Amino acid sequence: MPRRVGTAKALQIGFIGLLVTCFAQVSFWIMDQVRYTAAVRDELIGSYEREAEMAQTLLDEGATESELVAQWPHLAVVDGRAVVSPSEIERIHKARNRRLNQYGWEGSFFLVVLVGGIGVIAAALRQRQALHRREENFVAAVSHEFKSPLASLRLSAETLARRKPDEATAERLSGRMVGDVERLESMVTNILDAARLDDSSRHYDTGAVELARSAARIIARVSCQASLRGVHLDSKVPEEALVRADRTALEAVIENLLRNASKSVAANGGGTVHLSAARDGAHWRIEVADDGLGFESAEAARLFDKFYRPGDEMRRRTAGTGLGLYIVKKFVEEHGGRVRAASDGPGRGATFRVWWPATEEQAA
Known part of the structure; x- marks a missing residue:
């Protein structure tokens, strides 16, 4: 350097x-x-x-x-x-x-x-x-993100194998192992998604997707690890919400927003992450609000840059690779939507809003 x-x-x-x-x-x-x-x-x-x-x-x-x-x-x-x-x-x-x-x-x-x-x-x-x-920070973050869950997995596996814990302890260790695997899976998925987004020939299987069902699926996947960090996930998505999307891309957007908010809330001592959706013209406005760390308003646009993470890699209070929000923006914009981030300042939480095109029937 x-x-x-x-x-x-x-x-x-x-x-x-x-x-x-x-x-x-x-x-x-x-x-x-x-x-x-x-x-x-x-x-x-x-x-x-x-x-x-x-x-x-x-x-x-x-x-x-x-x-x-x-x-x-x-x-x-x-x-x-x-x-x-x-x-x-x-x-x-x-x-x-x-x-x-x-x-x-x-x-x-x-x-x-x-x-x-x-x-x-x-x-x-x-x-x-x-x-x-940012790339150097990304390498440092990925190294840390891989080592932490792998070390936790090894410790939990060794404990289960050598000490024969009681049922409650075994269940707790199993839950931790599942959370570590989900964390690794999420990171690998983000890295692969980011690599594919740089390929202009990427194809989307677009159709009508039930927003509430996709949201419920992602919350079920994220809630276990979030609860271990003292984070509660709350969802209010109308059952009638239909969007025109590639289901995998839509769920990647929701998952990255929820995981990003969960990390921020956990680093701020725990709290609640609210997921909601409402009609806004020809779009469904998806909103993820938290009472986490927040950020300076000047950083709102830069949060979606590839590899961007505020501050120095060794002093951050949240884990991550700087790819999640980049993937969110790319997926949303390539589906004809837009995304915005807002915060009242550090320590005052943040709100991420996504405007995703509704199906032609609902947009009419």
Whole structure:
């Protein structure tokens, strides 16, 4: 990691050096044009003034004004004296100014394009660095997520095998083992789902799905592990709720939202997670509300980024891989819905809302 930080710092210094060099080059280029055009102007006016002296000699010898002007159109006779025409001098100055303006605009445009290009590259590098940091956090989280349930499974299995516990203890250990297996299964499923979501050829088996039945199935799967953490799951989903969805994707969305809320509530000392649904135009609004850790409102949109998890991986109060909410957003949007997250702040719970398209019959 220090090496990557050093590389990023070197790139920043390189970009700044390039920008300063180009700015200095453009400045030198413009100043050189100022000096060059001034020299050309002075040389041209000096040449005209020498021609005016020659014309004055001819004028003194009896040449007429029309003869002089015919030979030197850029000269004029003023009060009997041959001089460079004021209009010609003005034309020379205007020509010089036009040239300077041209180089000034071209140089400025070059600098603007350069700064814009460097800005785009710098933003891309920052985004890449942030993604890499999230990927490193993901690897650390996955390692922890695998080790914890595996260690718990091993301990429970060894206890059952060696100590011959009583029926109540055996039942408790069995429940813990089931919860650990569910935790592993959920994590592996999320990893596989996230990998498939990056494949644009993914196919959904879309049809009418009973939202209440899917919700009940997921609650039955999640409630055991949640109750061990002091979390109660409450569901109020109308029986008539029908959505147009791939059942596997819909249940993955509900499960990830419930597991995310359960972890947050458990980390905050326990409480209740509420799952509800209500009609909202042509959609069913699915809502998962909890009284868990909550989050800053500025983080609401970033919560759905791939691998994103607030804070440092070693200091977090909740387990996870940073894939669950990413999967939620992708599944929802690919079914024509939308998802939003809201919280009143850290320690004040959170609410996740999903708008999922109703079936054509109910949407009509």
